Amino acid sequence: GAEARARQDGAYFHSYSDVSIHEEMIADSARTGCYRRALQGGLRPASGPEPRARVSLLRGRTVLDVGAGTGILSVFCAQAGAARVYAAEASAVMAERAREVVEANGLSGRVLVLRGRVEEAELPERVDAIVSEWMGYGLMYESMLRSVLHARDRWLKPGGLLFPCQAELYIAPVSDPALHERLSFWAGVKEQHGVDMACMAAFARRCLMNDEMVVTPLHGEDVLTRPAMFAAVNLYTVTEQQLEELGGLFSVSAFGIATMHAFAIWFSVTFPTSAPTDRTGDGGDDDGQRATRSHDD
Amino acid sequence: GAEARARQDGAYFHSYSDVSIHEEMIADSARTGCYRRALQGGLRPASGPEPRARVSLLRGRTVLDVGAGTGILSVFCAQAGAARVYAAEASAVMAERAREVVEANGLSGRVLVLRGRVEEAELPERVDAIVSEWMGYGLMYESMLRSVLHARDRWLKPGGLLFPCQAELYIAPVSDPALHERLSFWAGVKEQHGVDMACMAAFARRCLMNDEMVVTPLHGEDVLTRPAMFAAVNLYTVTEQQLEELGGLFSVSAFGIATMHAFAIWFSVTFPTSAPTDRTGDGGDDDGQRATRSHDD
Numbered sequence: 001g002a003e004a005r006a007r008q009d010g011a012y013f014h015s016y017s018d019v020s021i022h023e024e025m026i027a028d029s030a031r032t033g034c035y036r037r038a039l040q041g042g043l044r045p046a047s048g049p050e051p052r053a054r055v056s057l058l059r060g061r062t063v064l065d066v067g068a069g070t071g072i073l074s075v076f077c078a079q080a081g082a083a084r085v086y087a088a089e090a091s092a093v094m095a096e097r098a099r100e101v102v103e104a105n106g107l108s109g110r111v112l113v114l115r116g117r118v119e120e121a122e123l124p125e126r127v128d129a130i131v132s133e134w135m136g137y138g139l140m141y142e143s144m145l146r147s148v149l150h151a152r153d154r155w156l157k158p159g160g161l162l163f164p165c166q167a168e169l170y171i172a173p174v175s176d177p178a179l180h181e182r183l184s185f186w187a188g189v190k191e192q193h194g195v196d197m198a199c200m201a202a203f204a205r206r207c208l209m210n211d212e213m214v215v216t217p218l219h220g221e222d223v224l225t226r227p228a229m230f231a232a233v234n235l236y237t238v239t240e241q242q243l244e245e246l247g248g249l250f251s252v253s254a255f256g257i258a259t260m261h262a263f264a265i266w267f268s269v270t271f272p273t274s275a276p277t278d279r280t281g282d283g284g285d286d287d288g289q290r291a292t293r294s295h296d297d
Numbered sequence: 298g299a300e301a302r303a304r305q306d307g308a309y310f311h312s313y314s315d316v317s318i319h320e321e322m323i324a325d326s327a328r329t330g331c332y333r334r335a336l337q338g339g340l341r342p343a344s345g346p347e348p349r350a351r352v353s354l355l356r357g358r359t360v361l362d363v364g365a366g367t368g369i370l371s372v373f374c375a376q377a378g379a380a381r382v383y384a385a386e387a388s389a390v391m392a393e394r395a396r397e398v399v400e401a402n403g404l405s406g407r408v409l410v411l412r413g414r415v416e417e418a419e420l421p422e423r424v425d426a427i428v429s430e431w432m433g434y435g436l437m438y439e440s441m442l443r444s445v446l447h448a449r450d451r452w453l454k455p456g457g458l459l460f461p462c463q464a465e466l467y468i469a470p471v472s473d474p475a476l477h478e479r480l481s482f483w484a485g486v487k488e489q490h491g492v493d494m495a496c497m498a499a500f501a502r503r504c505l506m507n508d509e510m511v512v513t514p515l516h517g518e519d520v521l522t523r524p525a526m527f528a529a530v531n532l533y534t535v536t537e538q539q540l541e542e543l544g545g546l547f548s549v550s551a552f553g554i555a556t557m558h559a560f561a562i563w564f565s566v567t568f569p570t571s572a573p574t575d576r577t578g579d580g581g582d583d584d585g586q587r588a589t590r591s592h593d594d
Contacts, residue, residue: 001364001431001441002318019497019504021299023482032490067298075492100496134298144298185320193329195372199397200316207316 018093022070025133032072038163038271039076039131045275056080057161057275061128064088066118066151067144071098071111073131078107085111086127088118088151118151130156131163137215139169139267146240162235164269169231171250175222176261179208209261224260225252315390319367322430329369335460335568336373336428342572353377354458354572355426361385363415363429363448364441368395368408370428375404382408383424385415385448415448426458434512436466436564443537459532461566466528468547472519473558476505506558521557522549 026032042057059081065074068087077085087102089095095115102111114121130151134144152162183204189197228250233243323329339354356378362371365384374382384399386392392412399408411418427448431441449459480501486494525547530540 001433001439002315002322002366018299019501022497023479023501025299026486026490026494027482029489036490069299070494070497072486072490072492072494079491097497097500101492101494104493104496136298142298182320185324189323189369192326193323193333193369194376195369195398196401197323197367197369197398199401200319200367200394203394204316204320 018091022094026070026072031133034271035073035131035133035163036076038273039073040080042271042273057272058082058129062086062125063129063131064118064123064127064151064155066130066132066148067134068098068113069094069133071101071113073133074098074111074113075101075105075107077129077131078102078105078110082129083110086121086123087111087113088121089113089115090117118147121151123155126155126157127160128157129161129163135167135267135269138213138265139167140243140246141213145243148235149238149240149243152235161272161275163271165235165272166270167233167235168229168268168270169246169265170227170268171230171263171265172227172252173224173254173260174218174262174264175224175258176216176218177222178216179261180259182208218264223264224256224258225254228252315388319391323367323369328430331568332370332428332430332460333373335570336370337377339568339570354569355379358425359383359422360426360428361415361420361424361448361452363427363445364431365395365410366391366430368398368410370430371395371408371410372398372402372404374426374428375399375402375407379426380407383418383420384408384410385418386410386412387414415444418448418452420452423452423454424457425454426460427453428460432464432564432566435510435562436464437540437543438510442540445532446535446537446540449532458569458572460568462532462569463567464530464532465526465565465567466543466562467524467565468527468560468562469524469549470521470551470557471515471559471561472521472555473513473515474519475513476558477556479505515561520561521553521555522551525549 039058040056043054044057045051046053046055057080058077060083061081063074063077063082063085065071065077065085065087068074068089071087071089074085074087085107087098089098092115095113098113099108102108102113114123130148132144132148132151134148136143148162156162183201186197186200186204189195189200230248230250231246233246336355337353340351341354341356342348343350343352354377355374357380358378360371360374360379360382362368362374362382362384365371365386368384368386371382371384382404384395386395389412392410395410396405399405399410411420427445429441429445429448431445433440445459453459480498483494483497483501486492486497527545527547528543530543
């Protein structure tokens with residue numbers, strides 16, 4: 001029956017198996033690899049006689065990981081030479097996992113897991129950097145960003161680094177061949193089962209093409225125009241108030257004829273690649289070179 | 298972040314798009330084809346001079362469809378020659394869809410859609426047959442069976458037919474290669490990202506291998522013994538009380554060595570192939586020949 005399938009499908013994917021979510025995030029190599037390269041690849045001038053010597057950006061620094069989960073980002077930081085990493089994790093279950101991971105990597109001396117919400121955390125000191133994977137679908141959907149901003153304002157030293165430091169939102173009209181197939185389903189029932197169900201297509205369209213956001217994979221060829229950036233966020237300076245008003249006008253121009261099913265939105269985040277004292281300018285958009293694009297699907 | 302992905306995955310598959318559930322059920326050709334063959338393929342002796350003449354089992358009969366959804370089963374019945382079909386559907390949205398489907402197939406004269414719960418329905422007469430696709434995962438999970446039994450007791454004529462008329466539950470130990478892959482994931486993170494996360498495997502096992510029921514596809518070669526039937530239900534006679542106690546002992550014997558990850562359970566339902574007066578015996582298990590096995594995945 002319909003009710004049983006609806007409920008069970010939801011339970012299957014929205015499982016209380018917390019492991020599934022973390023598995024999915026770590027298996028996302030674009031995401032995890034990007035954070036690793038950003039945290040371990042950035043360099044700054046070494047103190048000492050050699051003028052061109054460089055060390056890891058985080059070497060000897062202190063870091064706060066907001067929403068540490070399994071602790072993998074904290075481990076990346078410690079591997080990059082951070083002196084101390086505070087891994088804040090609200091879930092008691094995951095905080096225990098993070099402790100195990102830190103221990104297994106021999107880093108218990110430098111990575112401290114703090115169980116609880118970062119808003120309630122008490123650190124012994126302000127930190128040189130904050131790292132967090134806070135992004136939700138479409139960047140802002142149920143994101144942890146507010147917690148990150150709170151931590152920034154309370155715990156980040158002046159001139160400290162944010163990983164990531166900038167976010168941009170893009171939009172483009174797209175075709176969705178899978179959706180097209182689904183809408184076509186009802187016209188085929190007559191041939192398949194001898195019952196004319198073409199009238200269901202209008203209902204299907206109302207259910208599947210509305211203002212609800214869905215997460216779905218797309219291919220490049222399904223993007224029908226050059227993407228338009230419609231919002232950008234400087235994470236060093238943005239306020240909660242500005243987040244409420246996030247958005248902007250956009251203009252796109254198609255260069256062919258295709259069926260448009262939806263607007264797709266996605267984000268890109270940028271990581272700092274230099275130390276604050278290395279920066280030219282006033283901390284505007286040129287500071288962070290895009291190490292690698294990190295997209296939601 | 299974890300929270301965003303968890304919530305959105307659930308919403309995506311457990312969508313409020315009612316169309317998705319009905320699409321999935323009708324696209325399940327084993328299910329839909331089985332019902333069609335059962336409702337349109339059964340024959341009974343024709344009244345008249347010719348001793349070997351046969352007509353459709355449902356010809357000229359009255360039928361109640363419990364939980365009609367899109368109305369497809371009711372249409373099958375009308376196409377088989379039923380004189381009147383009462384299609385009971387609790388959802389106002391789907392009742393309207395069923396009316397449209399019935400109309401599109403020219404059957405508004407013989408199929409009456411009754412919006413509301415079947416427990417509250419008022420039919421002008423008792424019916425010759427009841428049809429329903431009530432089965433949940435593992436047969437009983439959030440199934441509509443209680444509503445069907447209520448309708449049976451209130452509206453089915455003595456000697457009337459039930460589609461389906463019997464259900465059986467099977468169990469066997471299985472391997473789950475996909476699960477095995479997932480458990481192996483954590484040992485591979487060291488090579489992939491330089492972080493030893495083997496300690497996460499125990500947590501993964503606790504999350505993924507417990508007493509929670511999951512719905513997952515399997516292949517025949519993953520079933521490790523001959524299946525054991527551990528429960529059978531005669532839908533003509535079963536009581537709600539008996540449903541509470543549904544279950545039984547089983548014994549299986551493996552003929553090789555393989556990794557067992559779980560017990561799989563599935564059901565089979567049987568449809569009547571003859572009219573009550575055609576039956577031999579007293580209405581026991583021999584009455585319905587298995588037209589086709591109908592399985593949940």
